[in-house]
Amino acid sequence: MMKPDDFEFVSRLIKSKSGLVLSQDKTYLLESRLMPIARKRGLKDLTELIGTLRGGDRNLVEEVVDAMTTNESFFFRDTKPFDQFRHVVLPHMIKTRASKKHLRIWCAAASSGQEPYSLAMILDEFKSQLAGWRIDIVGTDISREILTKARAGLYSQFEVQRGLPIGLLVKYFQKKEDQWQISADIRSKVQYKEFNLLEDFRPLGQFDVVYCRNVLIYFDQPTKSDVLSRVSALMPDDGFLFLGGAETVLGISDKFKPLARQRGIYQLNRPGAPEVDLTALEKAQAGAASAAGAAAPGGLAFQKPKHMQTGAATTTGTTARPAVGTTGTTGTAGTATTRPAGSGFGTTSTQRPLGTTPSTTRPGTTGTGSTGSGTTGSAFSRPSGSTGTGSTTRPGTTDTTGSTYRRPLGTGTGAGAGGTTQRPGTGSSNTSGSSGTTRPSTTFDRSRFGKPDDKK
Numbered sequence: 001m002m003k004p005d006d007f008e009f010v011s012r013l014i015k016s017k018s019g020l021v022l023s024q025d026k027t028y029l030l031e032s033r034l035m036p037i038a039r040k041r042g043l044k045d046l047t048e049l050i051g052t053l054r055g056g057d058r059n060l061v062e063e064v065v066d067a068m069t070t071n072e073s074f075f076f077r078d079t080k081p082f083d084q085f086r087h088v089v090l091p092h093m094i095k096t097r098a099s100k101k102h103l104r105i106w107c108a109a110a111s112s113g114q115e116p117y118s119l120a121m122i123l124d125e126f127k128s129q130l131a132g133w134r135i136d137i138v139g140t141d142i143s144r145e146i147l148t149k150a151r152a153g154l155y156s157q158f159e160v161q162r163g164l165p166i167g168l169l170v171k172y173f174q175k176k177e178d179q180w181q182i183s184a185d186i187r188s189k190v191q192y193k194e195f196n197l198l199e200d201f202r203p204l205g206q207f208d209v210v211y212c213r214n215v216l217i218y219f220d221q222p223t224k225s226d227v228l229s230r231v232s233a234l235m236p237d238d239g240f241l242f243l244g245g246a247e248t249v250l251g252i253s254d255k256f257k258p259l260a261r262q263r264g265i266y267q268l269n270r271p272g273a274p275e276v277d278l279t280a281l282e283k284a285q286a287g288a289a290s291a292a293g294a295a296a297p298g299g300l301a302f303q304k305p306k307h308m309q310t311g312a313a314t315t316t317g318t319t320a321r322p323a324v325g326t327t328g329t330t331g332t333a334g335t336a337t338t339r340p341a342g343s344g345f346g347t348t349s350t351q352r353p354l355g356t357t358p359s360t361t362r363p364g365t366t367g368t369g370s371t372g373s374g375t376t377g378s379a380f381s382r383p384s385g386s387t388g389t390g391s392t393t394r395p396g397t398t399d400t401t402g403s404t405y406r407r408p409l410g411t412g413t414g415a416g417a418g419g420t421t422q423r424p425g426t427g428s429s430n431t432s433g434s435s436g437t438t439r440p441s442t443t444f445d446r447s448r449f450g451k452p453d454d455k456k
Contacts, residue, residue, distance in 0.1 A: 006050045017065045019219045033067045066143045073111035074162035076118045081242045084265045087281035089240050101133040106207040109215045110139030113150030120189040140195035147192045153182035201230045214244035228253035237272030
């Protein structure tokens with residue numbers, strides 16, 4: 001267990017080296033990440049490790065800081081920042097940089113490279129419009145180890161499945177045993193550098209676009225403000241800054257302003273910041289929202305099965321349920337209905353609550369006539385109080401037109417002309433009459449439940 005004064009020492013050290021703020025409730029995190037370092041170095045516990053840190057071992061300090069930084073990343077993360085780049089930033093830069101044909105992009109805290117490689121793939125899609133251009137993508141991170149992985153461009157099956165469209169996987173990646181490697185051409189478009197955001201930014205040069213996403217959340221307020229101020233100094237008047245979805249400049253810095261009606265993308269708060277055309281982006285966003293909304297209730301992005309689509313082929317007077325295998329003939333044909341997990345009946349397809357149809361053939365049942373008699377393999381009950389204008393053959397029940405109710409499993413009234421019922425799990429049958437019910441092997445006392453209102 002880490003001592004309070006050891007925690008204070010390590011947390012101050014990490015903040016001074018990386019800007020990362022660790023509160024007291026993160027003691028467990030510190031312990032879990034430092035113990036592997038202690039074991040690797042042959043140190044018996046955290047006390048001995050922290051004693052070595054206090055002695056000023058620079059290599060150990062780098063290992064500790066590296067272990068505490070978060071390296072979470074995936075391709076096209078959150079989608080929106082890449083749509084904004086494709087539909088707003090890139091068209092603007094192609095137009096305004098046409099004379100010098102030079103574009104510089106900085107991905108701060110680039111981690112294992114998914115973000116800069118995502119941008120490189122988008123730029124490759126525009127290569128006909130960017131012919132003759134010089135484009136620099138610089139990815140920086142404090143972790144030397146993670147940058148080694150980024151340069152290699154090797155990713156596991158799990159990593160390429162997180163956000164990467166299958167078409168881009170096929171186009172830009174090659175299989176390497178149990179991993180995928182991004183093409184040499186895309187790798188060549190990104191330059192990686194070890195860099196600490198607490199250091200002087202000026203040696204990096206000027207950037208037209210800066211991605212600094214999901215970084216500021218780990219800093220305290222003064223550090224956030226300082227980083228944003230120094231980032232703004234690197235950018236031209238028409239530059240663009242991207243932050244994470246949980247980050248903002250509001251109340252932190254006056255160097256940037258949000259782009260109108262957009263989240264996560266910012267312009268410099270200067271007189272020279274231009275008005276940009278959002279038409280293409282908003283059209284794409286509206287199209288995506290419309291497609292998602294039409295796909296399924298709740299916005300699920302996949303197409304409805306054919307039997308759930310409006311206008312699906314229907315048959316008058318009957319409804320087929322999944323895996324039915326039997327048919328039923330009913331009386332009067334009613335309004336057509338398309339039900340979930342079934343096909344519509346009638347001549348027109350409309351959505352209607354379950355249990356209000358004029359006629360139905362249920363799974364595993366065979367029925368004939370208005371009240372009908374049949375053999376059932378399963379029990380099914382309607383919602384209480386629902387009615388139908390036609391007639392229905394229900395598994396294990398006998399219905400009277402115009403009134404339905406939920407019966408306990410294994411019971412039946414047998415009321416009605418010719419009403420017969422056979423219950424699941426029995427081999428017996430019943431002939432029509434005033435009280436036709438075949439029950440399971442237990443005795444059932446109807447008086448315990450009373451008669452339904454419509455039978456009193």
